[in-house]
Amino acid sequence: MSLRRNRTTPRRSRQGLKRGESEEPYRDWIKNSSIDRRTRVVLALDLDGKAPSDLLEFGEALLDHTDEHVCGVRFGRQTVLNLGLSFTRRLTRRVHAGDLPCIIDDKLSDIGSTNEAITTAYYRLGFDAIIVNPSSGWKGGLEPVYRLSRKGGQGVIVLAYMSHPGAKETFGQRVFNSASRKPTYQYEKYARKAVDWDSDGIVVGATRPNIIRKLKPIVKGKVPIYSPGIGTQGGDITSARKAGSDYFIIGRSITRAQEPANISAKFARASFS
Secondary structure, three states, rough: EEEEEEOOOOOOOOOOEEEEOOOHHHHHHHHHHHHHHOOEEEEEOOOOOOOOHHHHHHHHHHHHHHHHHHOEEEEEEEHHHHHHHHHHHHHHHHHOOOOOOEEEEEOOOOHHHHHHHHHHHHOOOOOEEEOOOOOOHHHHHHHHHHHHHHHHOOEEEEEEEOOOOOHHHHOOEEEEOOOEEEEEEEHHHHHHHHHHHOOOOOOOOOOOOHHHHHHHHHOOOOOOEEEEOOOOOOOOOOHHHHHHHOEEEEEEHOOOOOHHHHHHHHHHHHOOO
């Protein structure tokens, strides 16, 4: 796919604003963006395979063609590594110029001091939310991530069930629930943790509408569901929406399309039907 930048009118930038003053917290920002644009699509940017300058140019052009049809942009960790810090910062600024929030999909799961350092670095690059893996727990694990995010108005999104087949080996395993003293599924425990921690979302693959349907009553009205895996990985946006997903993280089906503007518009309509 060959893209050319086509926007001549600059968008309002949030880059100079301080959170807690005139900016919305992340959860409100993406919700209002979704309502204003009538889309629940989050564009997934997974950039690799080219020189950093070429990746930056491609990413900027892709945003020019799609940002009217998405409510946020999610960066894969590989995107940051392949772009480098300077170009990542330029790309997050471009996203903000379109009045869209940036999510970093790190699946962060380490000890507290490491989590705090990594989260701080991401937020300095301009990210507005981070995806974490709840396996490291709260105390001495993810607590600093939530503390930093609450202070700065950023969001924390918890991984509950991934979209690939092997996810059932871990997220789908049966575990003991000490509260009910009965077996339950790992993904159910993760979803409940996300609610207990006052998270800004959970991730459940669109390839698992049955899991989305099971988790919706647990998080409904408290934590929105983000679903990746639509299109290329086999997930269906209509099935995921009917099962209870709130946002749809879509990458290759848009980024590799010959006409990404048309495809992203099509997904936007399907997400809001």
